[in-house]
Amino acid sequence: MSSTDYLFQLFQTINHDYLYSTGRNRIVAITRPTYEILQKVKQGQFSLDDFENEPEEIRRLKEEGYLSSRHIQKIEHTYTHYLSTLLDRRMQKVTLQLTQNCNFRCSYCHYTCNDGGQRNHSNKRMPLDLAKKAILYLREHSIDIPEVYIGFYGGEPLLEFPMIEEIINFVKTEMAGKTIHYTITTNSVLINDHIIRFFIENDVSLVISLDGPKEINDKHRVFAANGKGTFEAIIDKLQYIYQNYPDFFKQTTVNMVMDPSNDFDQINQLFTDYPFLKKMNISAATIDDVGAVEKNTYQEQFFSKQYYHDFLTFLYVLNRFPNHLCSPIFSAQPSAVRKALDDMTERDGLSDTESPGGPCVPGEMRLMVTVDGDFVICERVSEVSDPMIIGNIETGVQFEKTYALLNVAQLTSEQCKDCWAFFHCTLCAKYADANGVLSASERLKYCQKSRLAAFRTLRRKALIQEAAEIYNQSVII
């Protein structure tokens, strides 16, 4: 038997040694001798079936299903059999790509040729009729849910503000009786009083992109017209909203795209220079270079400092560090930890058919309609990649394509079946997209990163348990 016959992972904290059982999706504290035996099993030096006198703890772990040689036979997403119903009745969001034009030229943007020239900024805009059709499509395909989401996306969607007004007024009539949540992702420089008042009146959530202090933001984000930095223009708008619409400001989110070639502390400096930004919601991620020509370069210090701040935030979660000293960049971290732990639902064991984490139901969760009326699974993937285009406004969603995306793990079936982090996988179809083809080798490139994230979740769960059990310490989340 090989080491993958038993799916588990081992890890240690300062207090305990732990076993994570894939089948039970649960961590359990184990003794050091058991840990050492299992470590040998993991390294392929020993088999759990080779004992002459099986240690009591190993026997118990086997009996309770923590150590089981049962394997997944088939990979298929749980909702595969419900797929056509979900597409027909539970569509939750439509993101409208109102324009491909933008007044910025951000170097990491796929429209600025960072995908090898497949996508370009253009003057293409969504015809109003098409936008209305997309709204009606959402209405007809969301009859089982009382609330839906409508996103405005670009390019820069505020270039088409009059169309946004028309769409929202159309929605008020045509979607009466349904709760609608609007979001708009913008660079903010076109915002004015009229726009803000309209957004407040219609409860539109604003997401504004700002990547850091001037020298960092302006490295990537410049005006299309003159190539000059955009920082001053954005921060002026944010200050204006803060001073004149404080309640709306608090509900607004700053989206930070972090370039890991910078010093993390430099990026974080933004909140020291402009403390009023701490009052906003902050969402931060490193530049998404999946499918990009220019890949991220990483500075060692970026990681070490990022992990340090992450650690401080975790201390806050453990109620051991004041929140106001944590980096706002990690302000969403406590809820992310909570969600990761909540998602770790205990299982009775592995079934013959299972599906790893990762994909949402394509077309149900966050369908994007392009300026041409194509349906793309979400705004984060390449809209010119054939597998990601799952239909269009005239013909609707193509079942076969959504099936392939939902079951993208079937591409790497053998590897997935042997992966201890099976239920913690974060790889959706985007990570298998190799220039317009769903590819196993492309998907496998991201496995290590996904497993690392899973490993951190396990350790955090253990630490939170220990905080309660050993230190008698309540946690914040």
Next chain:
Amino acid sequence: MKRVALYPFTSDSFPLLQYLPIFCPDYQIVEVLSPLGTGFSGRDASVSVNRSDSGMMVSSDVQKAMTNCDVLLVPYGKPDDPVFSDACALMKRAAEMGKDIWCGMKLTQKQTRELSRLCRNHQVEFCYGFQEKFRWRTENYYGNYKPSIPVVLVHNLTGEADSFEVTLALTQRFQKDGYRVSTLGGRPEYNFLGLHGASLFLETFYGNSTLKDVPLLLQMYLQYFRFIEAEERPDVILVNFPGAAIANGNLFFNESGVLIYLFTQAIRPDYAVVCTLYHEATPTYLQVISQELENRFGIGMDSTHISNRVLHSEQSRQKNKMETFYLPAEQAFQQAQKLKTERAAFCAICEEEKDELYNHIIGSLTDYNNL
């Protein structure tokens, strides 16, 4: 024959389309209205529950409907639900136009007074589903009560799974065979159908403080049952509890059968129909659940209704509330057939299955010489 307009129509009010004409033969639903956002307008009402066509089309033309009806029926719903946001204003307008008002939506005291006065002024009927038409006597009784007639309990396992519809279907079947049936339930619309939207149930389900005083509640259950038994002299009593009997994993809170537990401390039912969301369950699983229910309530699962409504566990977890969707009804029917070899499982939203469920109840109760 009075013409009824139903507004706002949602999947929860679908059973009214089927059963209002049966229980109220002097009334006919002529207009099924729903705000545009529900996506039902221009489609057959059955699309709301993913079944085959009912022949009732949904419209959003409230203006036209108001001229074409004698009664405006507003079904049960929460006033803060956007789909009900226009309902109060529409009831006022309808009253002014001389239409009778049947209101199953929870109103504030001020709204109730206002509508009541408006209806009086315009000499139209105001029937508020949260107000039962009679009161019961107040003697004290003690101990667990076993009525002299059979009591059939209909409740949901983990979430709303057609228990209202199943109760109405069973009431109809009992009546069809000539039995006198008293039906009590937690939906205010029961009061429109000549059944009991029992104020006692409604108050405990929808936030009255009665629950804080458990002995008082048990006493009230006893009094209520004895009153119904004496007053209506039924052959059988059907009791429909909305809500859920057990929690759904760790997904979200529900009342986890607290109300059913209290009820079964006062009244001992003879038969329980447990309505479940669609689930690819095995007979063994149902057996385990039945045992669990028996341990909790003293009565297990005599039969199971399989709904075509499915829990969307991923979304429920994300949104921290129960999210569901409707599979084609045929799939629930197929699931019931699979289970039927070993368990009394039915898909009572299908006509022939209603009869089978009914026959199973009759068979079980007559076995005990109860009916």
